[in-house]
Amino acid sequence: MTRHIFVLTGAGVSAESGLGTFRDKAGEGIWAQFDPMKLATPEAFAHDPETVLAFYDARRRNLLSAAPNAAHTALARLEATLASAGGELSLVTQNIDDLHERAGSQRVIHMHGELLKARCLNCECVHLWPEDLPASESCPACRTGGLRPHIVWFGEMPFHKDEIEQALARADFFVAIGTSGAVYPAAGFAAEARALGIPTLEINLKAADNAVIFDAARYGPASVIVPAWVEEVTVGLGGKI
Numbered sequence: 001m002t003r004h005i006f007v008l009t010g011a012g013v014s015a016e017s018g019l020g021t022f023r024d025k026a027g028e029g030i031w032a033q034f035d036p037m038k039l040a041t042p043e044a045f046a047h048d049p050e051t052v053l054a055f056y057d058a059r060r061r062n063l064l065s066a067a068p069n070a071a072h073t074a075l076a077r078l079e080a081t082l083a084s085a086g087g088e089l090s091l092v093t094q095n096i097d098d099l100h101e102r103a104g105s106q107r108v109i110h111m112h113g114e115l116l117k118a119r120c121l122n123c124e125c126v127h128l129w130p131e132d133l134p135a136s137e138s139c140p141a142c143r144t145g146g147l148r149p150h151i152v153w154f155g156e157m158p159f160h161k162d163e164i165e166q167a168l169a170r171a172d173f174f175v176a177i178g179t180s181g182a183v184y185p186a187a188g189f190a191a192e193a194r195a196l197g198i199p200t201l202e203i204n205l206k207a208a209d210n211a212v213i214f215d216a217a218r219y220g221p222a223s224v225i226v227p228a229w230v231e232e233v234t235v236g237l238g239g240k241i
């Protein structure tokens with residue numbers, strides 16, 4: 001019986017909540033409208049902090065007016081049902097939104113950071129920051145450093161590497177939901193699972209760049225496919241829907 005499920009989510013799980021995806025719709029994704037190298041790198045922030053901060057202010061405001069969808073809610077239900085059956089859900093997200101948490105997920109591993117947090121450039125203290133972040137803002141803790149979004153930019157090391165590797169090593173099922181498989185190291189997790197002999201499932205609107213390595217796939221909107229999949233899994237665990 002599946003006891004420890006490792007779920008990796010990407011922008012597609014939040015698409016139906018109105019948050020942008022990055023590269024899946026030709027010409028419509030965030031990175032089709034904005035150059036990630038000018039907005040999502042430490043060099044871009046050093047060169048033009050105001051422009052980078054304004055980009056994230058706009059996304060933060062959009063997030064605050066968004067709501068979780070049925071996929072987020074189903075994953076929160078899966079976490080609770082697995083826990084009550086003595087199992088475990090490792091929910092790793094590439095997303096910087098808080099929709100998994102707002103849907104009730106208790107343990108969310110944000111490998112690319114969080115849009116509603118800011119980090120001090122001097123003391124590295126991380127603060128909850130659900131409002132605009134001006135370049136002039138100083139750290140509430142050390143009062144000397146400036147602040148940056150607590151987000152992993154391109155060329156920066158993703159967070160929680162060891163925790164993610166340990167979770168993957170003890171998983172008995174791997175599911176990727178709403179991710180294009182274009183960004184590493186997240187895109188490599190499915191291949192790592194396969195190499196560990198863990199069955200893999202892709203849930204996506206359409207086949208991702210790394211679709212070929214999955215053992216199985218279910219295509220359609222996450223708000224439809226994820227609840228149906230969670231129901232199948234939790235019934236097997238004696239879960240209450």
Ligand code: BV8
Nearest residue numbers: 010011012021022023094154155178179180183184205222
């Ligand atoms: C690092 C935060 C090393 C910012 C992001 C190996 C090979 C090649 C390149 C590299 C490599 N290793 C490192 C790199 C470089 C780089 C990289 O991978 N580049 C790619 C583009 C080639 N990686 C990095 O820089 C990473 N750092 O490796 O550091 C290191 C070593 C030592 C010391 C220092 C450093 C850091 C990467 C993190 C960058 N930050 N996000 C922000 O958000 O502004 S990444 C960015 O892409 C997004 O944030 C997102 O998290 C990520 C992945 O995108 P997806 O979530 O998959 O979204 P996408 O739009 O692409 O796809 C959406 C999917 O949803 C589609 O499949 C679509 O079909 C589906 N969908 C749409 N609607 C629905 C749906 N599915 C279901 N239902 C729907 N309704």
